[in-house]
Amino acid sequence: MVELNVNGIAHSVDAAPETPLLWVLRENLGKTGTKFGCGAGVCGACTVHLDGEAVRSCQVPLADAEGAEIKTIEGLSSGNGDLTKLQQSWIDLQVPQCGYCQSGMIMAAAALLKATPKPTDDDIDAAMTNICRCGTYSRVRAAIHRAAGTE
Amino acid sequence: MTGTINLSRRTFLGTAAAAFVVELRMTGSVAAQGTPQPQILNPFISIEQDGSVRLVAPAFDMGQGSHTSLAMILCDELGARWEDVRVEGPGINSAFIVPGVGEQATHGSFMVRSWHDPLRKAAASARIKLVRAAAARWQVPEASCTVADGRVVSGNNHAGFADLAADAAVFPDIEDPEVLGTRKLVGQPVARIDIPAKVDGRAMFGLDVRLPNMAYAAIRQAPVFGSALEGVDETSLSPDVLALVKLPDAVIAVADTFWKAKSALEDLDIRFSSSENDTATSADLRADRVANLDRGEFATPILSGDPLSILSAAQGSADKSVITAEYDTPYLAHMSMEPMNCTVHISGNRCEIWVPTQGLSATMQAAVTVTGFSEENIIIHPTMPGGGFGRKYETDFVVQAIRAAMAVDRPVQLIWTREQDVQHDFYRPAMTARMSAALSKDGKLEAFVMRKSGPSILEHTLGFPLIEGSDPIAWLGFGTQTGSAPGQLQQYDVADVAGEFAFTPTFVPVGYWRSVGASENGFFIESFIDELAHSAGTDPYEFRRNLLRSSPRALAVLEKAATEAKWGQSLPNGHFQGIALTDVVGSLVAQVIEISVPDGKLAVNRVTVAIDCGRAVNPDSVIAQMQGGIVMGLSAAINERIDIEDGRTTQSNFYDYEVAGLAATPEIDVHIIESGEALGGVGEAAIPAVAPALANAIFAATGKRIRSLPLLDHL
Known part of the structure; x- marks a missing residue:
């Protein structure tokens, strides 16, 4: 065990x-x-x-x-149905398409914001190497900036 | 009316409202037993006891936002409250066979354009039945009743849909109901109903199906196409394996976890037979296509006027010129993020299937064939798909999962590894095309001929015979689909046009890849048009404008993209632009791609796109499909290629079949033109213009004309 x-x-x-x-x-x-x-x-x-x-x-x-x-x-937010600012940004900017990669994408973004609360575009380029075949990247970038207040 | 949607608009109906509670609920998560049954008003629409309006979707949403768009259409016509609308499905029902297609499926960018009218009629019929029920109850004329916000009102009388639903359900459907055409939601950016569950891990895809006592299966298929299973040395078989299933060309291991099944399979010595394809390569397959072009025997699926005579007369004529070029595109993989998977439970003569499938009718047929059961005893639960792009139309993985489930007395979930997915795809077929055109002395296009050589999806995958020697799927995106004259070559004004096909079969499995034949035809045609413009000494944008004088709709799309991209104006130092126009899935798309080539390395800086899809039901979904489609188009054009060596696919995962990432994504500026014409498709519309616009930009930057993909081979 x-x-x-x-x-x-x-x-x-x-x-x-x-x-x-x-x-x-x-x-x-x-x-x-x-x-x-x-x-x-x-x-x-x-x-x-x-x-x-x-x-x-x-x-x-x-x-x-x-x-x-x-x-x-499943444990990113407190679990009472509320969402982190990052997840809410994801909804606000309508990021996901098929949605399959988005859990991993959000977890990578959450770790980025923890390490770098005000990321630049270059920071996002370097940290966000997850693949999305639907091509949601423009909105991923925008949602990270929105959550970080760096729009 | 012409207008553009402001991309920066970030207020969505729905997200603005705190009470936004609409969630996608898939079939399978049916209400607990004992709850009152909903009142079914027609195959699409039912009213629940709590007042919610349930739409059973006819096909599935792969992330295009089509379920939301259909719910908006329903809500407007029925007079429901948006927060009451739920979407389920797809349901399996003969009423959901795609009009004009003859099967229940999700493909061809058909979802919204095919179901807009039938759904609006269904909603109008349901609304009239609710009014009829109210009028009878209150003893008032039907004409005195109005419907809005989920209620029927007549004078002081009023009742909610739930209250009236049981009475309404008794009335027969209205044959040809009056459609009001209400547009409260349609045309507005509405927050997608499927998105909340996709940000916190709740969304359930095919791979997330969990059943009591479920086992898992891994598969290894014969790596060489055409090879068969010869034998398995089972002396080292892991005791974890519950069943080892031998198929004609594959071995499946079933265990109580996927890792055990996969590991056991890797440890096995599996022998596959030799095959006549053992030494075949991509180069051989290309040589076959070229030889077939040289042979000169063609079917002629497209012919207008007499272009061949014009071409031969122009040859050697002093006041005309003939331009020719040969183009080539590679095999491509789909790489949907969710690998192929299917969960099957067989008990007695009953077979239940949970599967992310684009091909519902095809899945049913495959299940009937494999099990020998009747359709009534086969229950398909379509799940949310993690991408499809055409790959999930096929049924190979469904058949395998059924065979695995037949071997054990438990539900089985078959999961393909990424390596199996890459090596056993139904690839976008590789094609070779010879283009020729005649130009008059003053640069007028007088004849245009495309001769195309390659395999047929119709023949290979669908199992149909060619139609007079050709495959219509291979000619998608050649003539117009938006109904305009002239329309032989997109909407360009050239009367003498031919499309000729030299069928070159191959052992490589081929299938639908987002935008299908148009994905390569766009590259062939729009790159060659660019070549003709340069031969004529005309700006490529002006050359196209001259050819669109009789096609105001296409001209408007081209001009919109060029204007927004500031075509012809001074660009930053070292920046260059390319332009392309396509006419696919009933929509017109123009793109201007701006690049720079710092230190000889390609950088895509900006893509400006204009689309006329008639009307945008949910403009934000149209924008999202343009953004995503352009990323996929760029990835394919720049990087992607499946190679065949020794009769098998060389690539095996994302590390050797690289798809575009975030850092490579340019600014994408989307403009929607609301022409008010018939609805066009959107999901595939962005792809075909990307490769030619990019190759044309590279020509502008370097003077190098790239005629085969991927572009990376040439940079």
């Missing part, structure tokens, strides 16, 4: 220690907001926070996540 702390709740998980965190979140814990896109750490659809840092959970073996504070899209 591996002990995990996800969105502030402790879980005991029965899975092999080399299993990527992504699949444990999705299958063992039912946190399906974190998506599978490439399995190679390239697309960013599986982005979660590990001790506040954005990581690609398809590349994190379960054993490495033990003891860390894991945050998924």
Whole structure:
């Protein structure tokens, strides 16, 4: 059994220690907001926070996540139906299209704003390497600026 | 009326209201048992006990915003309150077969343009039935009743929809109801109903289906196209595997988690047969296309006037010139972010399928064939799709999931890895085209011929015979679809035009890729028009304007893009522009792309786009589709190419099939022209003009004419 702390709740998980965190979140814990896109750490659809840092959970073996504070899209806001300013900006600017990549996109943006509360366009270019095949990037950039007050 | 939508407008109906509670609810999340049944007024519309108005959508929303647009159309015509409207679906119903298409599917940018009129009639019929119920109850003339904000009112009498629904449902549908054409929401930027669930992880895609006792399956398919499964050495088979399913060209492992299934499959020694394609390469396939062009045997699906005679007469004539060029486009992958997946539960003679599918009728047919069950015993739950772009019209992954579910006594979710997705796509077919045109001495276009060589989606994927030697899908975007004369070559004023096809079959699976044949035809035609302009010594924008004197609608779109992009005015040092105009899915699109080439490296600085889709139902969705489509078009034009080596796809994931990212996204400036003409499609409309506008800009910058994609090969 591996002990995990996800969105502030402790879980005991029965899975092999080399299993990527992504699949444990999705299958063992039912946190399906974190998506599978490439399995190679390239697309960013599986982005979660590990001790506040954005990581690609398809590349994190379960054993490495033990003891860390894991945050998924489901735990980004307080959970009472309210949203973070970032998520509200996403709605205000109507960012998602199909929406599949957006959990990872928002988690990457949240980590960026934590590290760099007033990001420049260059900061956004460097941090936001997640892939969106619908091409929502213009609105992703605008929504990050809106949440940061750097419009 | 002509007007443009201000892009900076950021107030949406809906988000402004704190009470905005409309959420997308998919089929499958049906109300708990014991709750009162809704009153069904027709296949599209029912009224719930709580007063909510439920629209069952005829096809699914892949993120284009089509469910919201349909809900807006319904709400306006019915006289409902926007906050009461819910959208479900797609439902499976013969009433939802796309008019003129003959199947239930999501493709061809048909959703809003095909369903606008039927849905408005359904809403008008429902409204009249509600009025009829109210008039009977109150003993007043129907004409005394008005409908607005979810209520029927006559004098001092008034009642909500929920109160009247049971009485109304008794009346037969109104055959040809009077449509009021109310426009309170339609034409306004309305916040999409599907978006709130997409920012906090609640949105449920196909891959998120969870059923009690569900198992997971991974698949490995024969890497070489045409190769078959020969055998599996099961001595090292992991005890985690619940079932190992052998298909003619693939092996599926089922386990209680996906990681166990995938790992077990990777550890297995699987042998696939040799194939006649074992040594084939992309270069061979291109050589086949070229040889077929050289052979000179063509079908002629498009012919107007006598362009071939004009061309041969012009050859060697002193006062005319003949221009020729050969163009080429590569195979492309779809790369929808959600890999192929399908969940199936078979119990007894009943088969339930949860699948993100664009092809509902095709899925039903495939399920009937594989299971041998009757349609009544096959229940399809369409899920939200994480992208489709044409790939999710196919049913290969559905068939595989059914076969996996047949092997175990549990529901099974089949998940393709990204590698399987890239290597077993139904690719945008590679094509080669030879263009020729005759110009008069004063630069007038007198004849235009495109000879195209390549495979057929009709023949390969749909299994239909060619139509008189050609495939209409390969000619999308050649003639006009917006109904104008002249219209043989888009809306250009040239009477002598031919489109000829040399069918060149291939073993590579080919299929629908966003905008389909138009995606390469736009590049061929609009790059070549640019070449003709330069041969004629005319500015490419003016050259097109001269050809559009009889087509005011297309001219207005071209002029709008050029004016907004400040075409012909001085640009920043080192900046250059290219222009293109396309006529696809019933909409006209013009783009001006501005680039610079600092240190020999291409930078796309700005894209200005004008679209006339008749009327914009939800203008913000039109803007979003232009923005996203242009990113996908840029990605394909600059970077994307599937290579075939040794009979198989070389690329395997996002690291070797690179798609555009945020940092490469230019400023995109969208202008909507409200011509008031018939509704055009939007989802695919942005793609075809991107590659030629970009290649034309590169020519303006460097003098280098790029005639094969991707552009990166030439920079």
